Amino acid sequence: AQSVTQPDIHITVSEGASLELRCNYSYGATPYLFWYVQSPGQGLQLLLKYFSGDTLVQGIKGFEAEFKRSQSSFNLRKPSVHWSDAAEYFCAVVSNTGGFKTIFGAGTRLFVKA
Amino acid sequence: DAEITQSPRHKITETGRQVTLACHQTWNHNNMFWYRQDLGHGLRLIHYSYGVQDTNKGEVSDGYSVSRSNTEDLPLTLESAASSQTSVYFCASSEQGRTVDTQYFGPGTRLTVL
Numbered sequence: 001a002q003s004v005t006q007p008d009i010h011i012t013v014s015e016g017a018s019l020e021l022r023c024n025y026s027y028g029a030t031p032y033l034f035w036y037v038q039s040p041g042q043g044l045q046l047l048l049k050y051f052s053g054d055t056l057v058q059g060i061k062g063f064e065a066e067f068k069r070s071q072s073s074f075n076l077r078k079p080s081v082h083w084s085d086a087a088e089y090f091c092a093v094v095s096n097t098g099g100f101k102t103i104f105g106a107g108t109r110l111f112v113k114a
Numbered sequence: 115d116a117e118i119t120q121s122p123r124h125k126i127t128e129t130g131r132q133v134t135l136a137c138h139q140t141w142n143h144n145n146m147f148w149y150r151q152d153l154g155h156g157l158r159l160i161h162y163s164y165g166v167q168d169t170n171k172g173e174v175s176d177g178y179s180v181s182r183s184n185t186e187d188l189p190l191t192l193e194s195a196a197s198s199q200t201s202v203y204f205c206a207s208s209e210q211g212r213t214v215d216t217q218y219f220g221p222g223t224r225l226t227v228l
Contacts, residue, residue, distance in 0.1 A: 004156075032214045043118075043204055043219030044157075051214065090156055094214045101172065102147075102217060104156040 002027045002095040006105035013081050014113050021076040021108050023065075023091030032094040033074045034102070035065055039087045047089075050074065061085070086112045116141040120205050120220040128228055133192040135223050137205030145208040146188040147217065148172075148180060150201040157204065163188055195227045 003026045013019050025031055032051050036044040048059025055067040065076045074091060091105040118139040127133050137146065144165045149157040159172030161180040169180050177199060179191045192199055202224050206217040 009154075034216070036219075041221075043221050044206075044217075045219070046216050049216060096214075100214050101159055101162065104149075104158075106154055106156040 002093055002103050004091050004093050004103055004105035006089075006091055006108045008108045009106070010109040010111065012111040012113060015083050016080050019076075019078045019081045019085070019110070021089050021091075021110070023074045023076065023105060024072050025074065025091070025093045026072065027093055027095070029096075031074075033065075033067060034092040034094075035059065035063070035074075035076050036090045036092060036104075037061075037087050038090065038107075044090060047076070081110075081112055083112045083114070086110055118205060118207055118218055118220040120203075120223050122223060123221065124224045124226075126226045126228065127195050129195060129197060131195050133195050133225065135190045135192075135203055135205075135225070137188050137190065137220060138186055139205075139207045139218075139220075140186065141207055141209065141218060142185060143207035143209050143218075144185070145210070145215070146182070147206040147208075148178070148188065148190045149204045149206065150174065150199075151204060151222070152201050160190065160203075161188075192225075195225075197227050199225065200227045201225060 005024045034049045035047040038044045050067045088107045088109045090107045092102050121136045147162040148160040158174045163182040205220040208215040208217045
């Protein structure tokens with residue numbers, strides 16, 4: 001069955017430091033991959049997505065992610081974190097079994113310290 | 115601007131009561147989804163719809179029902195609320211038919227069942 005694993009429940013980084021959030025997926029075919037961000041008390045917002053083509057995808061708010069098929073990973077990165085990036089981040093894969101449904105990871109909560 | 119709204123934003127109810135959570139979108143999207151979000155589980159799909167009069171069960175559909183009588187609305191009903199259904203509920207929509215697409219999320223409804 002398709003699944004998404006985010007190994008880190010929470011991460012703390014200093015403002016201005018670089019960030020990498022890990023995501024591993026289990027999927028038999030070419031995956032459709034997403035990163036969403038959830039600010040406190042709000043719904044999820046799309047950061048970026050990968051369907052095909054260039055394995056390095058750019059998203060909003062200065063985020064990027066790299067698809068690595070050999071490692072079954074789709075890690076999210078940002079070169080310099082801002083305090084406003086503190087939020088929960090969800091990786092997701094679309095399953096086409098029985099229709100196109102999105103499977104979410106458990107999320108990684110990002111804390112930013114001054 | 116198009117949007118997706120949920121009401122109420124907060125609800126407290128008692129075990130055994132019927133509860134309906136509203137979801138309304140003005141994107142004119144065909145697809146609508148209901149998720150629940152619980153700590154450590156990310157988002158789990160409850161029900162989804164690909165269009166009017168179409169509804170499908172998701173991963174955790176027991177105890178929930180939906181109906182789709184128009185494009186804009188997908189109300190979620192808890193037939194007999196249980197404490198295990200205390201959660202945050204998110205509605206989402208996406209444009210395309212039965213294909214991969216970005217989902218747009220509402221702000222969520224926090225439901226407490228006492």
